[in-house]
Amino acid sequence: MASLSNGIESWVLMALIHKDIDDFDYKNALTLSERLFAIDKDSQDFRFLYAKCQYLLGDYNAAYDVLKDTTSIPCRNLFARSCLELGNLSDKTDKSIFYWRSGIQTLQEALADSSKKKTSHKWGDDLTCVALRSHMPSQSSIRNLLGELYIKMDNMRASSQQLLECLAENPFKFTAYTDACDIAPDAGHPDSVLSPNAIFKEFDIETTQLDHSFKYHLPPMPSTSTSKSTTSTPIITQHDKKPRLEYLMPMIRSSYGDVSLNQLRALVRSSIQTHPAIIDDGHLFDLFRDAIEKSKDEILDLMTADIEKQKAEEAFKNKHGLHKKPPAEIMHGMTMDQKDDNDDKMDTESEVVDPMSNSPPRLDSANKRPSLGKTTTGTTTTELTSKAAKEATDQTIIGAMNKIIRISLIIAKGYYYQAHYYCRETALELQKLDNSQYDTPSVLCLMGRAYYDAGDHAGARIFYRRSFSIAPWYCKGVPLYSTCLWYLEKERELSLLAKVMKDNHSHRYEAYIAAGNWTKCSNRGNEAARWFQKAVDLDPSRSYGHALLGYEDWEKGNCLGAKQHFAQCMITNKRSYFGWYGSATAYQGMHEFPQARRLIEEAIRLHPRHPVLLGTMAEILLSMKEYELANKYVERSLAIRDNISIQELKKKIDRRLELGDTGESL
Incomplete structure (x- = not known):
């Protein structure tokens, strides 16, 4: 079993998390902080750092839930800030007052604790903070961000190249690996390139540089010299290659001065020189796009043209009375009426694995693992020379880094198998984690997604249910979890899930999906489509909401509407088999079998099992x-x-x- 101890490994993880925060790579910081939090859930420091990453990502509900009942002053301070934001987001006055009062109470307790040991303010603590932070983003953080931007530009080959180079420099950038796995079907490289064994390799003391940089990037000290302002406007000549900004755009004051012709010419020349991509006809971002991506563009263009043609035909028929419009459906209210608390209890039928037990669900009930022992640092530094002491310290740090890498390797292999839809291999690989690392929401949701993609909704439900029970703030798996409950007709469990999500203002998208699946399960007319539409309106960049709307129209026999929603799902995420499969069924329902075949072929290429x-x-x-x-x-x-x-x-x-x-x- 792979495990981490509460020692030097925790220190290394905290350092990596703080570096990600300095680089604004909050997603990767959250991924690492969950591993840290799993080591010791009672540690106030670990809990604070985990909640801080959630807060920086705007997930105030998660920060609130994680920090409840904490007693340290930093935790209380962040808890109060979460209360402030949740009160602002709440749509009910009494709920807002509840959050704000909770924040006030917790801050008063924090002030009472800090006043017991009050001393004069130490300004040195504040003024040294700049020297203790890392202000220069690492190349791995830059490449990770560049990879995300290339995904937005639908350039998978360029994105994959940047993500792999990011991992080559820093294998702790786990989100870069997951993104690379997600776009792998369209990246055009062999599977061996993403092999976890080739990326998450252990460090060697001979080749790992633990020394600091000789030069730190710090903000410049303020200059004591005063710059004299000038009232005259210099003339910009043709030889000025980089005109200063104030010459290009005069400042607007009470009296707007005339702009000289030379200034206008310089502005035009500077704009052309500094923005070459504007006159590049778009070739800059299309340089490395593969044939797979261009082929998908052609399919989507044909599908869009077909939808527009069919819409025109439908409009013509309606205009000339060739068929009647369908009667307007009677909509139920948009409120989520919930059952009594007694009805919200989980089902008590026997299951192979009890997800509400104290142990995480596993394939094998045997959770025994050999003890790895405590980390030792050898002899004390006083008995060694300074060089030997440094080598001993370095060896200890390298050992801690390797323990973290071994944990990352197991999870990376699980994600790699899941990305290729090997459910059993995913489950077996993740069994190598110890209970503390296994019983975390991201790992459990990864298991749930693997079973869902295998078509096993009952198995997926067990893992999603366990994840939500131990970490209701982790909502990534809620859309698929609620869909599993709808398939299995677990109305009471789905009602409870929707009720909990209703009050989560940081995850409105997931709450709307859960509400839609609940209303659909309880046969409340067309209300499910209304909830799914609210999710799409809230975040149209996420593909799953479009797919659910497509399935709603398909079930009603509205193939044209289904095609429109599925096309939008495909445009949003061209690697989602939901959209390609849904579009194929829509064309199949209209007896357009050649088009349906072409679409289902792509769905099977993405998910061949x-x-x-x-x-x-x-x-x-x-x-x-x-x-x-x-x-x-x-x-x-x-x-x-x-x-x-x-x-x-x-x-x-x-x-x-x-x-x-x-x-x-x-």
């Missing part, structure tokens, strides 16, 4: 009378997971093969 995708391909091929190929897909689907509907499809294909391609009806 999903039984539903393979079964849908078999259905489309059956409609296109390609019976032998359809039989191969249906057999692959049944080999992964047995299903009654797929078995019936298999019988239809077998009968067609027996009859031959005669076109006779079944």
Whole structure:
């Protein structure tokens, strides 16, 4: 079992987290702080740093939940700030007052504790803070951010290159690895490039530089010299290659002065010189895009044109009375009526693993692991020379870094397997973590996602449920968790989830998805679509809300509306198999089988082991009378997971093969 102790490893992790915070890489800082928090959940220092990362990311509900019942002054201070922000976000006056009063009470307690040991203010503590921070962002942080921006530009090859170079320099940038895995299908490089063993390698004292830089990047000291202002405006000549800003844009004062022709010419020349990308016809950002990405662009362009054509046809029919408009649906109110507290209890039916137990769910109940012993630093520094003492210290630090790397390697392998949709391999790899690291929300949600992508909603529910029970502030898995509960018709558990999420103002998107799935499970008319639409309106950059809206229209037989939502899902995230699969089903419902086949092929390329995708391909091929190929897909689907509907499809294909391609009806 891989484990971390509360010692030098904690110190190394805290240093890495603070460096990420200095570089504004809050997402990676949060990932590392969860590993730190897992070491000792009772540590006020670890809890504070974990909550601080949540706060910096704007997740005030998480910071509030993590810091409840803490007693240290830094924790109380941050808790009060979270109360302030939650009170501002609350849409109910009494709730706002509750948060603000909680903040006031906790700060009064903090002041009472600090006044017991009050001394005169030590200004040296404040004035030395600048020298103790790192003001120069590392190249790994810059490359990590550059990779994220390239993803936004839909340039996966360039993004992957930057993310891999980031990891080569700093393997602790775990979010760079997860992003690289997510875009791997479109990055155009072999899987071996992302092998966790090649990236998360242990450090060697001979090749690892633990020395400080000779030169620190600090803000400049203020100059005591006074600069004299001038009232005359210098003339800019053609030889001035880099005109100063004040010459390019005169300041607006009470009386606006005339702008000379030379100044206008210099402004134009400077604009052209400093912004070459504007006149580059877009080739700068399109230089490395692969054929896969361009092929997807073509499919989406064709799909968009088809949708516009069909919309025009529908409008023509409505205008000339060729068909009647559907009657307006009666909408229920948008309030989330909840059951009584007695009805909100979790289901008590027996399960293979109890997610509410004290131990995290595992494949094997045996959680025994050999003791790794305490970290030793060898002999004391007083018995060694200064050089030997430094080597001993360096060796201790390297050992701590390697322990962290071993933990990262296990989680990275789990993420790598999940990104390639190997559920069993993901689960087995994550079993190597000790209980403290395994029983964390990110690991449990990773397990849940693996089971969800395998089509096992019951298995996914167990892990998502455990994650939410131990960390209700971690809401990344809530959309899929609520969808699993809808599939399994767990209305009471889904009602409780929606009720808890209703008060989480930092995760409105996830709350709307949970509310939509709950109203859908309780058969409340068209209210589910209203909640999903609110989620999309709140954050249109996330693809899952668009996919859910597409499924809503598809279930109602509105194939055109479904195509529009699924197309938006694909545009938002071209690597989401939800959008490609949903679009294929919409075209299939309109008997446009060649287009449906092309879309489902891309969905299967992204997720080649999903039984539903393979079964849908078999259905489309059956409609296109390609019976032998359809039989191969249906057999692959049944080999992964047995299903009654797929078995019936298999019988239809077998009968067609027996009859031959005669076109006779079944």
